[in-house]
Amino acid sequence: MAKIDVFDTTLRDGEQSAGVNLNLLEKMEIAYQLERLNVDIIEAGFPAASNGDLQSVKRIAEAVKGSSVTGLSRANQNDIDAAWEALKGSVEPRIHIFLATSPIHMTYKLKMTTDQVLETAVESVKYASEKFTHVQWSAEDACRSDKHFLVKIIKEVIDAGATVINLPDTVGYMSPEEYGALFRFIKENVPNINRVKLSAHCHNDLGMATSNTLKAIENGADQVEGTINAIGERAGNTGLEEIAVALHIREDIYRAKTGLKLDELKRTSNLVSKLTGMSVPGNKAVVGNNAFAHESGIHQDGVLKEKTTYEIISPELIGVQTNRLVLGKHSGRHAFRMRVKEMGFELTDQKLNDAFKMFKDLADKKKEISDEDLFAILMEKQTEADGTPIYELKSLQVQYGMDNIPTATIAVVNPEGVYQQEAATGFGSVEAIYNTIEKLVEDSVVLLDYKIHSVGGGRDALAEVYVQVTYNDHQSSGRGTAQDVLEASARAYLDAVNRVRSVHHREKQKVTV
Ligand SMILES: CC(=O)SCCNC(=O)CCNC(=O)[C@H](O)C(C)(C)COP(=O)(O)OP(=O)(O)OC[C@H]1O[C@@H](n2cnc3c(N)ncnc32)[C@H](O)[C@@H]1OP(=O)(O)O
């Protein structure tokens, strides 16, 4: 099994993400976590970029001992000296020098000929090797470079003292097959290549960074570069979490592994996301919040019976406690019943079915049903009297306008099973509803108290209404839950009436016995 070195550039290429700016303490926090994750190399910054960057790299190099720390440098003495200033305190000082080798970059950006680039690369690597134990050299934009020129310059920089050669796909241009072939070509054609480690560094412009990196491993890469959460310049870099977990899960084909502590991945991802302000999409591979969430009934049923039906990665592997069965409109009875049980409710089959129907109706209106929503539904069902014929709300319509008299039209099925419909007005919508209900139920109802609050937060939160009434000379309370406040109000009023009826019903039964 080949061991692949992990070179983390979250603090350098990752910080190049538009809008990301980390201060020293934030960088230190991430560096400590990367050390805990057991990355081999941390690229902590670009010391020549600013005094702040130099100081961060220096502090991280002094503080972190479990991973090697490096800094980026252009191919000139000034940048190399800045890197030395930052890194000379580390155990085995390591520098990362880059110089572009593609015609586009050499012509337009560097304004240098190939000979000048060759000479600059060799001189800078020689200069750096006098100070640093490890010198990584990157052929920037290697993937759009002439491969014979690459062979030539790589051979020369190895002779000049480079210990690692990196072939970056700087603009995320290559296909996996092409990138793999480039590694094979360099391995087969650079005569001194076995003296160095070969590294892959991919960008995700065409969404191929992970596949490209894996292809590089299949074709001889000893080191992979990337960031946590795949952040980085433009569309980002290779997500190290994806590589490490892919190698682990598909060990059968890659026959390679990293030394990462995989169960630190989620924590690292959370920390990087929080400190950079770059949120991780829910569907992000490995570390997205939905990576272990199952929403559809058939999947939930499968996972309840045997996790591996729909999970190739176990959540514990990356430090997530458990998978999540999300209750939503695609969920089925198996998952619903399990959640009901977990929440401590024991419902009869009939009530469970009714609750499931209420849940499905609500799920049609809300994206995700929270535990609070579910609790409200289940509590309503749990506390509903059994066996008593009740008034069942069938439909409710309210007409309201600032200059009109509010009117409610309500249909119920009464305790005798008869469908009834009535309409009434009121000073407000709720009063119109309550006046209508009074016409529908046999005896008079007097409202004593009315309270309303929202269950959970957000604009689509459920409304929960509590009422106190006297009905038929009995005081009673009632509770109603619905997404609409008027429906919740109607349900609460009918619930109070039904509770009185249920007490009567039980008393009558006692007398009969
Ligand atoms: C592919 C990558 O991710 S490379 C890393 C990119 N990261 C960064 O650029 C972040 C940090 N950069 C910075 O803070 C600034 O760009 C600095 C401090 C490094 C340089 O700033 P300035 O001196 O103002 O130069 P500026 O950034 O405008 O231009 C870059 C210069 O470096 C030159 N250059 C670019 N790459 C290299 C290289 N590898 N070796 C030597 N010179 C280089 C450019 O040709 C240009 O030179 P010119 O001024 O003679 O035209």
Ligand SMILES: CC(C)C(=O)C(=O)O
């Ligand atoms: C500095 C190099 C390795 C780089 O970030 C790139 O080419 O993308």
